[in-house]
Amino acid sequence: MLRIGRFEVYSVVTGTFRLDGGAMFGVVPKVLWGNATDFDEQNRIYLATRTLLVLDRQAKRVILADTGCGTKWTPEKAERFAIRHDREAIPRALAAIGLCIEDVTDVVVTHLHFDHNGGLTKWFDDPGGRTVLCFPRARHWIHRRHWEHAHKPSVKDRASFLPEDFAGLEEAGVLAFVEGDQPAPAIAGIEWFVSQGHTVYHLHPVVADGGEHLIFVGDLVPTVAHLRLGWVMAYDLFPLTTIAEKEVIFRNAIEHGWRLAFAHDTKVGGVALGGTVERPIVTQTLDL
Numbered sequence: 163m164l165r166i167g168r169f170e171v172y173s174v175v176t177g178t179f180r181l182d183g184g185a186m187f188g189v190v191p192k193v194l195w196g197n198a199t200d201f202d203e204q205n206r207i208y209l210a211t212r213t214l215l216v217l218d219r220q221a222k223r224v225i226l227a228d229t230g231c232g233t234k235w236t237p238e239k240a241e242r243f244a245i246r247h248d249r250e251a252i253p254r255a256l257a258a259i260g261l262c263i264e265d266v267t268d269v270v271v272t273h274l275h276f277d278h279n280g281g282l283t284k285w286f287d288d289p290g291g292r293t294v295l296c297f298p299r300a301r302h303w304i305h306r307r308h309w310e311h312a313h314k315p316s317v318k319d320r321a322s323f324l325p326e327d328f329a330g331l332e333e334a335g336v337l338a339f340v341e342g343d344q345p346a347p348a349i350a351g352i353e354w355f356v357s358q359g360h361t362v363y364h365l366h367p368v369v370a371d372g373g374e375h376l377i378f379v380g381d382l383v384p385t386v387a388h389l390r391l392g393w394v395m396a397y398d399l400f401p402l403t404t405i406a407e408k409e410v411i412f413r414n415a416i417e418h419g420w421r422l423a424f425a426h427d428t429k430v431g432g433v434a435l436g437g438t439v440e441r442p443i444v445t446q447t448l449d450l
């Protein structure tokens with residue numbers, strides 16, 4: 163557990179999966195990325211799905227950011243990405259601090275790629291049938307422009323969106339849209355950082371209290387290996403924008419002490435940075 167002012171912050175590993183190393187590192191050749199991370203016989207690198215759990219005991223708010231791949235996978239499709247989702251991970255993490263699923267007040271949907279928010283819904287009964295919400299009592303925060311994009315994705319990114327992951331959210335009345343390029347905070351102590359490089363209107367929660375900041379970097383910096391400024395994913399819609407946004411985050415980390423929480427690193431929940439924006443170095447691994 164990490165304290166950011168009054169907040170308690172945890173990084174919950176909800177599962178593991180693997181993605182093609184070439185896709186994860188864009189133009190970086192395997193002779194370089196192969197030395198920076200482990201990979202399997204199909205050149206897939208090992209990734210975790212991490213949920214950020216933020217607890218504000220004073221305000222009685224229990225906030226999750228992202229929910230993992232979820233359980234709506236046939237064995238064949240799961241095998242393509244070696245998806246293993248632990249459906250008990252979030253309930254277990256909540257139980258360890260005396261809470262349960264019904265206590266979750268807010269879910270921050272950073273974006274709707276299946277490896278981030280397949281866990282918003284589950285099959286009610288039969289696979290392929292009706293879905294139900296996994297966090298029915300929580301408000302679900304998502305940027306309105308990303309919500310619109312997810313319903314009309316491009317040819318390049320449409321494979322990352324599975325409609326059954328977010329079907330039913332609107333009808334259930336749980337959606338809370340974040341609006342604009344520099345949205346005002348909607349939850350006390352949670353600021354928004356909006357990025358455009360990986361996907362349109364990727365929403366990053368920034369836990370901020372007492373002069374301390376922790377940003378959930380999502381798919382801008384998926385793993386420790388992606389701390390290299392130019393190492394960006396082929397999945398990104400606008401890679402040069404990703405680099406510019408990484409510069410902003412690294413500058414905040416180096417000059418203002420912002421800490422980073424990862425979405426996909428298998429070993430490390432988060433880091434503090436030193437060095438330079440061009441070459442950041444990890445000064446501390448966070449105990450999240």
Ligand SMILES: [Zn+2]
Pocket residue numbers: 273275278360361381
């Ligand atoms: Zn993504």
